[in-house]
Each structure stands twice: as C-alpha cells, then as structure tokens.
Amino acid sequence: MTDDFARDWQAWHDRREAALAEPHGWLSLTAFHWLDAEPAALDGLPGRWSSDGTAVTVTAAAADRLVADGAPIDGTAVLPTPVGPAWIDYGGKRLELAPRGGRHAVRVRDPLAPTRTGFTGVPAYDPDPAWSVPARFAAAPERLDVGSVRPGVDQSLGTLGTVRFDLAGEAQELVAADAGDGRLWLLFRDPTNGAETASFRQLTTAAPGPDGTVELDFNRALNMPCAFTDFGTCPLPPGPNRLTVAVTAGERKPVQ
Known part of the structure; x- marks a missing residue:
C-alpha cells in the first residue's frame, strides 16, 4: 500500500466520521412516527399532527416552541413536501417531515441521542x-x-x-x-x-x-x-446485487 493511497483513504474516512457526527445527522435519530389523515398527538412532541399524503398539517400554540421556516407555529400550519423533507425546529431538536410512499412520517433528530453522544467512529x-x-x-x-x-x-x-x-x-x-x-x-x-x-x-x-x-x-x-439507527428507511439492494466473493474492504459493522 502506498503512503499516498493510505493518506487519501484516511482523510476520506475522517470526513465520513465527521459527517456522521453532525448534530442532526443520521446518528441523532430517536423516533419515527407515521401520520394519518386524522390529527393526533405524537409521543414526546407537542401539537397535533396529520397528513393528506402531499402536506403535513400541524396545530400548535406558540408556547409549544415549534418553529417552521423561522416562524413559530401558532395555530395551524400546512407544510408541503414537494421534492423532499420539510423541517420543524423544536428546541435543540429537528423534526423531519419525511414523505414515504404517499404517506408522511415525522422523524426526530436530537443531538443528545445516545447513538450520537456515544459515537466513537x-x-x-x-x-x-x-x-x-x-x-x-x-x-x-x-x-x-x-x-x-x-x-x-x-x-x-x-x-x-x-x-x-x-x-x-x-x-x-x-x-x-x-x-x-x-x-x-x-x-x-x-x-x-x-x-x-x-x-x-x-x-x-x-x-x-x-x-x-x-x-x-x-x-x-x-x-x-x-x-446506525432503527429509524432508517433505506432501500434494499436489487435482487441480483449479491457478490460471490467476501469484500473485506470498506466499512465494517458499527459498534452498537
């Protein structure tokens, strides 16, 4: 192995670990809530939540500290997700409004999640x-x-x-x-x-x-x-994508 190859790989690996450890990255996920058409409370979150499949509707008071696009939600807010997730801030947490297969889920991203605070690489x-x-x-x-x-x-x-x-x-x-x-x-x-x-x-x-x-x-x-998290929705590999040789390269199983 050349020194340049090893240095390039280590720099890449360091960037990868830094990205994972960002405050609201994948290691910060702590909950996954499906939304229904009827407004309902969600465990650990203020307000009442619903979805018609194209937008998320949230009803809350200003004192609940839900903030969308920099403005507190005080009453009812309708948040469309035309090309990807929308976001609501809740104290130090970020709430991801994630469209999935004609439905919406709310994923909670908390910098204090044990998966993030205990991350060692x-x-x-x-x-x-x-x-x-x-x-x-x-x-x-x-x-x-x-x-x-x-x-x-x-x-x-x-x-x-x-x-x-x-x-x-x-x-x-x-x-x-x-x-x-x-x-x-x-x-x-x-x-x-x-x-x-x-x-x-x-x-x-x-x-x-x-x-x-x-x-x-x-x-x-x-x-x-x-x-890294139980709250992912990762696509599975296409059926043919199974190699016959053990690939002892790249990332290994994370330490839980």
Whole structure:
C-alpha cells in the first residue's frame, strides 16, 4: 500500500466520521412516527399532527416552541413536501417531515441521542489498493421496485444499467442506480454481511468514461444509515446485487 493511497483513504474516512457526527445527522435519530389523515398527538412532541399524503398539517400554540421556516407555529400550519423533507425546529431538536410512499412520517433528530453522544467512529478494514478494481458499465435504464428495511415503506430505484467486473477471478455483476451527475450508486450484499459487516453496503463511483470504464474502490464502501439507527428507511439492494466473493474492504459493522 502506498503512503499516498493510505493518506487519501484516511482523510476520506475522517470526513465520513465527521459527517456522521453532525448534530442532526443520521446518528441523532430517536423516533419515527407515521401520520394519518386524522390529527393526533405524537409521543414526546407537542401539537397535533396529520397528513393528506402531499402536506403535513400541524396545530400548535406558540408556547409549544415549534418553529417552521423561522416562524413559530401558532395555530395551524400546512407544510408541503414537494421534492423532499420539510423541517420543524423544536428546541435543540429537528423534526423531519419525511414523505414515504404517499404517506408522511415525522422523524426526530436530537443531538443528545445516545447513538450520537456515544459515537466513537466507524470500524473499517485496512485500506488496500487491491480492492480498487476496474469495471465496465453497460447502460440499460429502468425503474426497479426494491422494498426497504422498514415494513410498510415501499422504495424504488431509478437504475442506469449494470457494471461487470472480476473479484478473485470470479465474474461479478451489479445493477447501478443513479447517484446524480452521471455517477453510479451500487447497493450490494456479499458473504461478509452479518458477521463482519452490516446486512448490505453502498458504493458510489465517478461517472463512467466514454467507453464505459469505471473504477470500483471497495475501500470506500459505506454502511447505509439503517446500520446506525432503527429509524432508517433505506432501500434494499436489487435482487441480483449479491457478490460471490467476501469484500473485506470498506466499512465494517458499527459498534452498537
């Protein structure tokens, strides 16, 4: 292993751990509440909450300290989520209004969550250049239903095609989802899952070259958010995305 390779990987790993430890990042999740059409109270939160599938309605008093878009909620507020989550501040907490499959959930993000305050880093295999392997991408866009780690949450992936490569002399193939800007997002399983690593991991690549070539650096395989919290809704890997070779590279199972 070259010194430059090890230094680059360590800098990347340090940035990854710092992002996880942000005050309202994935380690701060403490609750997940489904909303129904009828207004209802939520455990540990003030006000009454409901959703029609396109927007969240919250009724609260100013004394409840719920703040949306910088203004206290005093009465009834309707908060649409056209392209992603909306947010409400509640003291030091942030409440994520998360659209999921035609419904809404409220996820509580608390900087004082034990998963965050007790965080000591993400275990990882030692970096090894041998786990950076060439692959070839073949475009075949489609949309795949994949489900999720959370019952009742359906997920689908906009896939771009497949990548083919060899590991330890064995041919492998993964369906690649769209990571934006032409980059590929790979959700995969391998024989290390369960014992050494989480139930599946993710890898993002650069955009493939004009001839379809792309590098897969498994040293940068990451745990999904659901490896750190019970309140994730991570999509599952597409059915074919199961490698036959144990990938002893990248992040290992988090310490619980």
